Amino acid sequence: MNSLLILPILIPLVTATLALLFRTSSHMQRLIGVAGMAALLVSVVFLFTDVYRDGIQVLQAGNWEAPFGITLVADMLTMLMLGISAIMGLIIAIYSIYDVDKEREQFGYYPLLHVLIMGVNGSFLTGDIFNLYVWFEVMLIASFILLALGNSKNQLQGALKYVIINLFSSLLFLFGVALLYGMTGTLNLADLAQRLPEVENTGLVTTVAMIFMVSFGIKAAIFPLFFWLPASYHTPPVAISAIFGGLLTKVGVYALIRVFTLLFTQDIGYTHTIMLWVAGFTMVTGVLGAASHYEFRKILSFHIVSQIGYMIMGLAFNTALGIMGAIFYVIHNILAKTNLFLISGIAQRLTGTFELKNMGGLYKHYPFLASLFLISAFALAGFPPLSGFWAKLSLVKAGLSLEMYIITGVAILVGLLTLFSMTKIWMTAFWAAVPEKGVPEHFGKMPLFGAGKLYIMVVPVMIVAGLIILVGLFAQPLLEVCMIAAEQLLNPSLYIEAVLGTK
Amino acid sequence: MKSLILHTTTRLMMAVLVLFSIFLFFRGHDEPGGGFIGGLVGAGAFTLYAIAFGTEATRKILKVHPITLIAYGLLSLVISGIIPFFTGEPFLTGKWLMMEIGGSEIKLSSPLIFDIGVFLCVVGFIVAVIFALEEEELPANTNH
Numbered sequence: 001m002n003s004l005l006i007l008p009i010l011i012p013l014v015t016a017t018l019a020l021l022f023r024t025s026s027h028m029q030r031l032i033g034v035a036g037m038a039a040l041l042v043s044v045v046f047l048f049t050d051v052y053r054d055g056i057q058v059l060q061a062g063n064w065e066a067p068f069g070i071t072l073v074a075d076m077l078t079m080l081m082l083g084i085s086a087i088m089g090l091i092i093a094i095y096s097i098y099d100v101d102k103e104r105e106q107f108g109y110y111p112l113l114h115v116l117i118m119g120v121n122g123s124f125l126t127g128d129i130f131n132l133y134v135w136f137e138v139m140l141i142a143s144f145i146l147l148a149l150g151n152s153k154n155q156l157q158g159a160l161k162y163v164i165i166n167l168f169s170s171l172l173f174l175f176g177v178a179l180l181y182g183m184t185g186t187l188n189l190a191d192l193a194q195r196l197p198e199v200e201n202t203g204l205v206t207t208v209a210m211i212f213m214v215s216f217g218i219k220a221a222i223f224p225l226f227f228w229l230p231a232s233y234h235t236p237p238v239a240i241s242a243i244f245g246g247l248l249t250k251v252g253v254y255a256l257i258r259v260f261t262l263l264f265t266q267d268i269g270y271t272h273t274i275m276l277w278v279a280g281f282t283m284v285t286g287v288l289g290a291a292s293h294y295e296f297r298k299i300l301s302f303h304i305v306s307q308i309g310y311m312i313m314g315l316a317f318n319t320a321l322g323i324m325g326a327i328f329y330v331i332h333n334i335l336a337k338t339n340l341f342l343i344s345g346i347a348q349r350l351t352g353t354f355e356l357k358n359m360g361g362l363y364k365h366y367p368f369l370a371s372l373f374l375i376s377a378f379a380l381a382g383f384p385p386l387s388g389f390w391a392k393l394s395l396v397k398a399g400l401s402l403e404m405y406i407i408t409g410v411a412i413l414v415g416l417l418t419l420f421s422m423t424k425i426w427m428t429a430f431w432a433a434v435p436e437k438g439v440p441e442h443f444g445k446m447p448l449f450g451a452g453k454l455y456i457m458v459v460p461v462m463i464v465a466g467l468i469i470l471v472g473l474f475a476q477p478l479l480e481v482c483m484i485a486a487e488q489l490l491n492p493s494l495y496i497e498a499v500l501g502t503k
Numbered sequence: 504m505k506s507l508i509l510h511t512t513t514r515l516m517m518a519v520l521v522l523f524s525i526f527l528f529f530r531g532h533d534e535p536g537g538g539f540i541g542g543l544v545g546a547g548a549f550t551l552y553a554i555a556f557g558t559e560a561t562r563k564i565l566k567v568h569p570i571t572l573i574a575y576g577l578l579s580l581v582i583s584g585i586i587p588f589f590t591g592e593p594f595l596t597g598k599w600l601m602m603e604i605g606g607s608e609i610k611l612s613s614p615l616i617f618d619i620g621v622f623l624c625v626v627g628f629i630v631a632v633i634f635a636l637e638e639e640e641l642p643a644n645t646n647h
């Protein structure tokens with residue numbers, strides 16, 4: 001029993017409450033927002049050392065024994081996800097100080113951001129399938145408002161698609177939970193993992209597995225359920241698109257990893273083969289979609305879809321190396337993708353647009369920004385020695401060791417195509433000449449540091465770029481931790497024992 | 504709304520409704536009732552007042568902004584959750600304090616604080632929604 005396990009949920013809740021109390025002062029809001037995220041990061045680091053030293057940590061909320069109460073479980077995968085969510089939260093909280101306008105602040109941007117992070121952390125921590133549904137809802141409700149906050153026509157169009165498809169996915173999730181409960185009489189994940197193999201009607205178990213795959217698949221934006229994502233993620237302010245693009249879809253991936261390693265491992269030949277096909281199509285359609293667009297954030301949105309394919313591929317391999325690759329990929333992708341979104345925001349501030357056709361000259365006037373973009377874009381495409389290289393290398397190795405040459409080939413090809421759209425952004429926004437008209441007055445004159453306070457946006461981008469390089473150059477420790485996580489996932493008895501006690 | 508009947512009944516009903524909401528709230532632990540139902544009835548009282556006398560007058564008698572009520576409600580939830588930390592028990596464990604005052608037993612507990620939080624959140628939320636609907640345009644400048 002580890003009482004501190006509640007902290008990653010409690011700290012954002014307290015922060016949101018305080019931000020709500022001080023909602024009239026934007027100065028206090030920003031201060032609370034950043035301090036809350038920093039405290040969250042510290043608590044996650046402490047918990048991480050606990051999990052690293054002593055193995056899986058468990059908390060029975062309200063002192064109600066599992067499987068009757070709600071259990072919080074932290075294994076290595078949870079800790080890695082919590083860690084990356086805390087880092088991103090802090091980065092976004094700093095970036096928002098400049099990016100988010102007064103009106104949104106007044107309408108409760110900071111409380112909502114923290115509620116969103118609370119929902120994300122709750123989803124990672126919970127050891128109860130119905131509770132997972134509840135945390136998903138917490139996260140979604142906060143994200144609905146964040147997406148629609150500002151009321152522009154464009155935003156409401158995007159938000160409508162997002163809300164409807166996500167509510168549908170939640171409905172499916174609820175059906176799945178109800179069927180599971182009907183079959184086994186329990187909702188606790190560890191207890192479910194014990195009882196599901198005893199269920200006689202194996203066909204129904206596989207059906208439920210597919211329901212979960214579709215439901216989480218919508219949230220993770222896998223093929224053919226991804227169309228809502230590029231239709232909505234480019235509408236809100238950049239700080240919000242960045243946290244959505246970086247974090248939210250990965251919660252769906254996390255849920256897929258969790259249920260398809262812990263619960264639904266009875267009929268791997270069926271479910272995981274479907275997943276492999278889905279992964280391939282997700283990678284290809286995403287990257288082709290990106291190639292056909294000329295709006296900065298739309299390109300990035302399509303790349304989110306394409307990258308999700310890699311993670312699903314690692315999961316579908318169902319080997320330690322594959323799952324390790326998938327987890328590493330999630331972490332790398334959150335870093336690189338969020339950073340590209342953040343850079344698109346700075347570029348928009350400078351050039352006044354997200355349309356690549358109307359951009360240009362960023363390299364000439366802002367070489368430092370260009371180098372930050374290059375780091376993130378190359379990491380995304382998988383260049384050595386950046387983080388993406390190790391992520392792709394482990395996945396390719398996993399694929400080759402299983403002798404699945406076609407899907408591995410697709411993965412490598414998609415990496416090349418990723419580079420193609422990154423080059424497209426580079427050629428137009430950075431290398432092309434400054435367009436003759438439509439460029440704002442301050443372009444070329446506004447410094448990245450100093451007057452104009454643009455550094456509030458640049459510093460977070462620098463930190464993330466630094467992390468990308470760090471993960472690339474010193475990949476070994478992180479790869480080892482991801483390996484621990486993958487081994488824990490492939491050995492569900494550890495999870496079951498930690499939650500229900502030894503039998 | 505200008506109606507003598509509505510105005511007079513609202514004045515009379517306000518006290519009854521608020522008292523009834525508090526009654527429901529305290530009845531809640533062992534019998535039907537509790538923070539949510541109590542909060543709904545309490546919010547109903549202020550809604551009625553807002554219909555009869557307008558939102559400005561309701562803001563005056565409510566004294567605090569509804570969103571501040573939500574914030575204090577959340578704060579109570581947090582406090583009830585962390586009370587068991589002081590005895591080394593997990594988050595949200597129910598802690599009870601039994602007292603004998605004047606021959607009758609009084610039970611104080613951390614779930615009670617949690618329920619107060621629910622009560623405040625429900626009142627705050629519903630009144631905030633009613634205000635927003637009554638005032639038609641979103642209250643951008645009335646957040647103080």
